[in-house]
Amino acid sequence: MQSLQVHNSYTRQKELFTSIVPGYVGMYVCGPTVSGESHLGHARPFITFDVIYRYLMHLGNKVRYVRNITDAGHFEEEGREAEDKISKKATIEKLEPMELVQKYTNLFHWAMRKFNNLEPSIEPTATGHIVEQIEMIKKIIHERYAYETNGSVYFDVKKYAEHYPYGKLSGRILDDLLETSRELENQHEKRNRQDFALWKAAPPEHIMRWESPWGEGFPGWHIECSAMSTKYLGDQFDIHGGGMDLLFPHHESEIAQSTVCNHKVPARYWLHNNMITINGKKMGKSYNNVIKLTELFSGDHPLLSQPFSPMTIRFFILQTHYRSTLDFSNEALQAAEKGLKRLWEAYKNLQKLERPVDDNAAAIDNNLETKIAKLLHDLDEFMNDDFNTAKVLANMFEIVPIINAIRDGHISASSISEETLQLMKKYFSTYLENILGLRDENAAELTKLNGVLDLLVEIRKEARTRKDYATSDKIRNQLQQLGILMKDEKDGKMSYGFE
Secondary structure, three states, X not given: OOOOEEEEOOOOEEEEOOOOEOOEEEEEEOOOEOOOOOEHHHHHHHHHHHHHHHHHHHOOOEEEEEXXXXXXXXXXXOOOOOOOHHHHHHHHHOOOHHHHHHHHHHHHHHHHHHOOOOOOOEOOEOHHHHHHHHHHHHHHHHOOOEEEEOOEEEEOHHHHHHHOOXXXXXXXXHHHHHHHOOOOOOHHHOOOOOOEEEEEEOXXXXXXXXXXXXXXXXXXXXXXXXXXXXXXXXXXXXXXXEEHHHHHHHHHHHHHHHHHHXXXXXXXXXXXXXXXXXXXXXXXXXXXXXXXXXXXXXXOOOXXXXXXXXXXXXXXXXXXXXXXXXXXXXXXXXXXXXXXXXXXXXXXHHHHOOOOOOOOHHHOOHXXXXXXXXXHHHHHHHHXXXXXXXXXXXXXXXXXXXHHHHHHOOOOHXXXXXXXXXXXXXXXXXXXXXXXXXXXXXXXXXXXXXXXXXXXXXXXXXXXXXXXXXXXXXXXXXHHXXXXXXXXXXXXXXXXXXX
């Protein structure tokens, strides 16, 4: 089996993955800005890096997965430079900024649980690491790569580029940036147009503000990730991940800041997932085609004909390699829903298959055995080839007809050895549930329903003990209207069933 190869955005080539400390992997992924609801575009990076996290652990690594929460200071370098998304949205919703942050952080966590994403090892917040950010800014000033103007601090990109390869990650050329930089607010404070803010002086109306050596203000967008990744993963770590939209300016700026402070590029491997388009168009508010995750789950959006389950969305995302553009449409999600149902039904059928004990080895079909073995072992090869979940799923679908044919008797269960049957069960379980992170949503919902029904049985028992027959009958009758039959047994026990 080949070793894990990953596409490194920093070198623009596929490389053999080796961690700094064998058996241990440090991974930092840029998390959400919790100024609003997460949408379909946000689902892709977090599902992608959840699978990468799972696979790295599957390979036997101990992984420290750090995913931050941006809850302050995220103003856009390409827009109104002093505008803080959190403060602006808090004013609109008439909430305290941290009240708004908590609301959308909770909503983000709820969505991640729905997607069956594992929790990161550490989830630091920008507001919880103001001290670390200030200390890093002080160090950059000491190294003479930043300067203070009117209470704001800017990173000197031009000076940095004289000593380091600025633009290596994104492919941006400094001279081009000088020509294309737009006139933004407070540009007069900068030495060069392309300089970015490390700290911004807070105007009187700005709600979120902290004391600093340069006066009251708030941190720039990029410095938070440099400070938190350094604190929890060290001067250099293994993997830095995020969406392709973060290549520039965010990750390019992170590299510059961390290189000045720690004298090395912060991560050895930079992994970026591609974008989601909707019916061939870029997703964005200007196109009126942004779909929130709550809208996907409820079906309450003009582009959707029905609700789609979290597992359908997860499966849809994993059907395409993470570095390829993923085009969303209602029809594509419907196809994913059918595909997932077919695959999961085959998985359940596989779990029930048994090979007759008394059949002899002469009945085994060697060609079929060889075919199944290759399809299974290729799953490892595909995942080791830059986490190619699309090819993994394609191979699993090739095995589905074999499983169904054995179930239906079109292929004898004696055609494959017990070893191959157990290997199929092991691979399907490992890949579908442990690595791809899919789960049987119907089984989960049924477990919840049974819990509710058990509770109603207890309430009805207590009502009958109190001779409150009106409540007892009401529970039984209303459940019957829903197609659930509750029966009273002779020994005083109660049972329920479905029509």
